[in-house]
Structure formats: C-alpha cells, structure tokens
Amino acid sequence: SAVISQKPSRDICQRGTSLTIQCQVDSQVTMMFWYRQQPGQSLTLIATANQGSEATYESGFVIDKFPISRPNLTFSTLTVSNMSPEDSSIYLCSVSGGANEQFFGPGTRLTVL
Amino acid sequence: DAKTTQPPSMDCAEGRAANLPCNHSTISGNEYVYWYRQIHSQGPQYIIHGLKNNETNEMASLIITEDRKSSTLILPHATLRDTAVYYCIVRGYNTNAGKSTFGDGTTLTVKP
Numbered sequence: 681s682a683v684i685s686q687k688p689s690r691d692i693c694q695r696g697t698s699l700t701i702q703c704q705v706d707s708q709v710t711m712m713f714w715y716r717q718q719p720g721q722s723l724t725l726i727a728t729a730n731q732g733s734e735a736t737y738e739s740g741f742v743i744d745k746f747p748i749s750r751p752n753l754t755f756s757t758l759t760v761s762n763m764s765p766e767d768s769s770i771y772l773c774s775v776s777g778g779a780n781e782q783f784f785g786p787g788t789r790l791t792v793l
Numbered sequence: 794d795a796k797t798t799q800p801p802s803m804d805c806a807e808g809r810a811a812n813l814p815c816n817h818s819t820i821s822g823n824e825y826v827y828w829y830r831q832i833h834s835q836g837p838q839y840i841i842h843g844l845k846n847n848e849t850n851e852m853a854s855l856i857i858t859e860d861r862k863s864s865t866l867i868l869p870h871a872t873l874r875d876t877a878v879y880y881c882i883v884r885g886y887n888t889n890a891g892k893s894t895f896g897d898g899t900t901l902t903v904k905p
Contacts, residue, residue: 684836713892722880723837723895772836780886781827782893784836 682707682775684785692791693763700759701788703773708753713774714746717787723772729756763792795820795883799899805875807905811868815881818862825886826857827893828866830877837880837895840866844886871903 683706693699703712714726726746727737735748749757760767773785798816805811817826827842841848841855843864848855854867868875880898 681839722897723893725892725894728892774836777839779842780825780884781839781842782829782837783839787834787836789834 681777682709682783684773684775684783686771686773686785686788688788689786690789690791692793694793695764697763698759698761699763699790700757701771701773701790703756703758703785705754705775709775710753711776712750712756713776713782714748714756714758715772715774715784717770717772719768726758726771760790763790765792768792795824797881797883797896799879799881799896801897802900802902804902804904805868805871807873807903808870811871811875811901811903813866813868813879813881813899813901814863815866816863817881817883820861820883821885823885824883826855826864827882827884828853828855829880829882829893829895830875831880831898832874832877840879871901873903873905875901876903877901 685704687702712729715723717723725738726741727735729735729748729750731750731753747759768791770787770789772787774782795817825844828840829837831837840852843855857864878898878900882893
C-alpha cells in the first residue's frame with residue numbers, strides 16, 4: 681500500500697485568493713489523481729497528473745481554475761485559484777496500487793469565506 | 794465503467810455481521826468490483842476487490858453472484874469503528890487506473 685500525506689490538512693481562505701495543496705507519496709508512482717468532495721457529496725475526479733506532462737482534466741474542471749504541478753514521481757500540487765465559497769470542499773490526492781486499487785491521502789478541508 | 798446501485802443507509806448491531814449489497818447489472822466481463830469506505834473526515838480506504846470468485850481478506854469478505862450482477866460486502870463482526878460510508882465501484886482492471894467513479898455509497902451505522 682502507499683502512504684500519502686497532504687498539506688495543509690485544513691485552511692480557511694478569503695474569497696478571491698488562491699491556495700496550493702501539496703501531496704507527497706512514499707513511493708514513486710506514474711499517475712496521481714486529485715479529487716474533490718463537496719459538503720455532503722461523494723467524490724468527483726478533478727484531474728490526473730502524470731510526471732513530465734500536462735495534467736488531464738475531467739469535464740467541468742479547467743487548468744486556469746485548478747492548475748496542477750507534478751515535478752517528480754512522488755509529489756504533486758493542486759492550486760485552487762480565485763476561490764469562491766463554492767470551492768469549499770475536501771480535496772483529496774490519490775494513487776493506484778498494483779491491483780489498480782486506489783489509495784487516498786487524508787484530504788485537505790478548505791473553507792472559503 | 795458500469796453503474797452501481799447501493800442502499801443509501803443501513804444499520805447494524807455491534808458484533809453482528811454487516812452485509813452491504815451492491816447492484817451492478819450492467820457489469821461487463823472484464824470489470825472488477827472494488828469496495829472502499831470513508832470514515833468521517835478521512836480519505837477513502839480500500840477494502841477489497843474481486844472479479845467473479847469470492848474474496849476474503851483481513852478486513853472483509855466479498856461475495857459476487859454467479860451472474861456477476863450483484864455483490865455483497867460482509868464485515869463479519871462489525872464494530873463501532875466500522876461506521877462509515879461504503880462505496881462499491883465497478884471498473885476494468887487495467888483501464889482508467891485510478892479514475893474511479895464514486896456513487897453515493899451506503900452509510901453504515903454500527904450501533905452498540
């Protein structure tokens with residue numbers, strides 16, 4: 681299994697600002713995934729981050745709003761830009777295991793005022 | 794990925810077996826059934842997966858019907874710490890790795 685850490689664990693931000701969330705994995709992985717979980721909702725995939733290439737975004741998510749970096753095989757960042765209260769969510773980083781099972785980080789709980 | 798249907802909520806008495814059903818009637822031959830759970834305020838946790846044979850690990854058992862159109866996750870001796878949202882997901886083994894479509898899941902409440 682993979683051990684994933686995220687920073688920050690939670691934050692309260694003002695409208696119009698940006699927040700960068702970090703994800704660190706204890707092993708090298710090809711793909712990392714970013715999910716969003718809005719209050720009371722299930723998880724929704726934002727994008728897939730491959731090292732050395734641009735992230736692939738799911739329908740409804742755009743790079744200008746959620747820029748992603750993937751500088752190496754154990755680290756990724758997700759930035760939530762120009763935040764509004766609708767961006768208040770838990771943001772989760774994930775990687776796949778050998779049997780294509782997924783491992784998730786503890787999440788970053790974001791509140792936008 | 795095939796769509797799954799789960800009851801929105803279930804209760805279980807502590808120490809009893811919790812049986813969580815999942816319907817996936819449109820599953821195709823190369824798709825696996827994965828189960829995860831999410832304890833409040835934590836990231837989802839992988840539990841178990843299977844193709845057509847029943848599977849068991851230290852956390853749970855997975856029973857898949859012969860026609861593969863439904864499955865049941867069994868927690869043999871539920872504890873209060875098993876209270877969580879349980880997600881059943883169907884997808885190909887080597888396709889869309891990591892891109893799971895999460896439904897609403899089943900909220901399991903284990904009661905003393």
